[in-house]
Each structure stands twice: as structure tokens, then as C-alpha cells.
Amino acid sequence: MHISETHIVDKLEKPIRFQEYSVGIFNTIPTKSGIKKAIKKGLIFIDGSLATTSKYISGGEKIELFESENSSTFERLELDIKVLFEDETLAIVYKPAGILVSGNKFVTIANGLAQNLKKSTLADAVKPQPIHRLDYPTSGLLLVGKTSTAITALGKLFKEKKVQKTYFTVTIGKMNSEGTIKLPIDEKESETDFQVLQSVISERFEYLNLVKLSPKAGKKTPT
Structure with missing residues (x-):
């Protein structure tokens, strides 16, 4: 096996289980289910020790993802996304015309967010998700949630038509x-x-x- 990716944990407000923290930290494994599979295969180590989903992360840890010859990984999308605003809960990015926000295509804004945004240090941090959509030929500002709380709250605002689009x-x-x-x-x-x-x-x-x-x-x- 050889090291595929390395992640250094920033200082967190409070400890969080690795199962929750790990989503989105690796470009090649963007989902929680993928992280679990990698742990079962013995491919993730925290400060040199085999990772477990129940281990608490507090900050400063070195997390390494190993890749075996038989392991399957996701292709990394190299997409330069212009970030106009970002904090721990949300981000605002620019979507150019001629690219999908999300969907079955590989080249989408959603698939490129993890490589362009910082992972939130809050306890309910998740993989960044677009809150709304803009059609393929339309350019404009896209609101992105970085925590489950933000995604739920922002989604409710759009559903209740409290967000005005221009x-x-x-x-x-x-x-x-x-x-x-x-x-x-x-x-x-x-x-x-x-x-x-x-x-x-x-x-x-x-x-x-x-x-x-x-x-x-x-x-x-x-x-």
C-alpha cells in the first residue's frame, strides 16, 4: 500500500467522532459510506493508528488514506471555482455558464466544491452541497451549505420563497x-x-x- 492522501485536522471547537468529521476530507472518497468501506479495509490511519468510526477528533491529528492495488477510488475533479464568500456554515460561489450545478455528469459544480472550499470545523459539518440550482446556460451566484444545520435552514428559506432571486x-x-x-x-x-x-x-x-x-x-x- 502507499499513501494516497493526507489530511491535517484544524483546531475544532469541540471533539467530534471521526465518522462525522471524515465526510469530504478526502477528494477520492466523498461519501460517508466510502469512508466506512475504507476503514473496514484498513486503509485509513489516524496519527499512525488504524482509524475507527468512533474515534474522537479534536484537532491537530494527521489522517492518512492509503491505496491498495485492488482498492477502487473516485476520480478527482479538477475544477477551479471562484469563491466569493465563505465561513464555517456556508459559501457563495460563482457558477459560469455551460456547466451543471449537479446531476449524473462528472463535471458539475457539486463535484468540484470539496476541492475549492475549506471543510467546516463545526460538529455538524458535511460535504458542501448547493442549496438551489441554476440552469446549464445561466451564470450567477450559487449558495452552498457546509453544515447540516445550514443546509436545512437555507433549504427552508427557498421552499418558503423567502429568498428573492434577481x-x-x-x-x-x-x-x-x-x-x-x-x-x-x-x-x-x-x-x-x-x-x-x-x-x-x-x-x-x-x-x-x-x-x-x-x-x-x-x-x-x-x-
Whole structure:
């Protein structure tokens, strides 16, 4: 066997079981079930001793993941994600257009978060998870939870529609300076306020407009 990854534990507010702390510390094993399998195979050591799920972690420990010739690991995603804000509970990252937030594809924002964010030292720390989504062609800010408490609380805010999303888009043709769009999307009622921030003359399209959109009800436009 040879060492695949090494993790040094930062100082924690209070001790936490290794089973809870270990999720997300290794790029090649992002899940709790994967950690358990690696422990059973004798591939994880803490300060030179074989790891157990019940061992308490307090800070300063050296955790090593070994890889045997027969062990299967997850492919690591090298994805440079721009982090605009981060603390112990959440992060705000920039999602560029042309990439999925999550899903069955390997290259997603969700799969790249662990390599771009610091693991929370709080007791309920989990693998960073996007709280909402932005469609494939849409760029914008993405809210990410780093603890189970934050993920639950933020998810509730979105479910109760207490988070206001604002979008900016470019439209073609002449349009009113402001108004409300009331058109069904996917057979669901939708209502979005718009405001034209700037218009320029276009030889091809007559006008190009920079428009601010504020979804009010129903399916958001765009997402």
C-alpha cells in the first residue's frame, strides 16, 4: 500500500467522532459510506493508528488514506471555482455558464466544491452541497451549505420563497421600459417583473436591451 492522501485536522471547537468529521476530507472518497468501506479495509490511519468510526477528533491529528492495488477510488475533479464568500456554515460561489450545478455528469459544480472550499470545523459539518440550482446556460451566484444545520435552514428559506432571486438578461427588439410578464412556463403559471436598464440600437435586431428580472411567483424565468 502507499499513501494516497493526507489530511491535517484544524483546531475544532469541540471533539467530534471521526465518522462525522471524515465526510469530504478526502477528494477520492466523498461519501460517508466510502469512508466506512475504507476503514473496514484498513486503509485509513489516524496519527499512525488504524482509524475507527468512533474515534474522537479534536484537532491537530494527521489522517492518512492509503491505496491498495485492488482498492477502487473516485476520480478527482479538477475544477477551479471562484469563491466569493465563505465561513464555517456556508459559501457563495460563482457558477459560469455551460456547466451543471449537479446531476449524473462528472463535471458539475457539486463535484468540484470539496476541492475549492475549506471543510467546516463545526460538529455538524458535511460535504458542501448547493442549496438551489441554476440552469446549464445561466451564470450567477450559487449558495452552498457546509453544515447540516445550514443546509436545512437555507433549504427552508427557498421552499418558503423567502429568498428573492434577481436575474439580468439581454433581449432583442423594442420593449417597454418596465412591466410584468405573465406567461405559463411548462404549463405552470408564472409572474416576473422586468425593468429595462439600458437599450442600444442594433442594425440586425433593431434594439438590444439589458433587462433586470425579478420573479414573483411560479416557475422562475429564467432559472
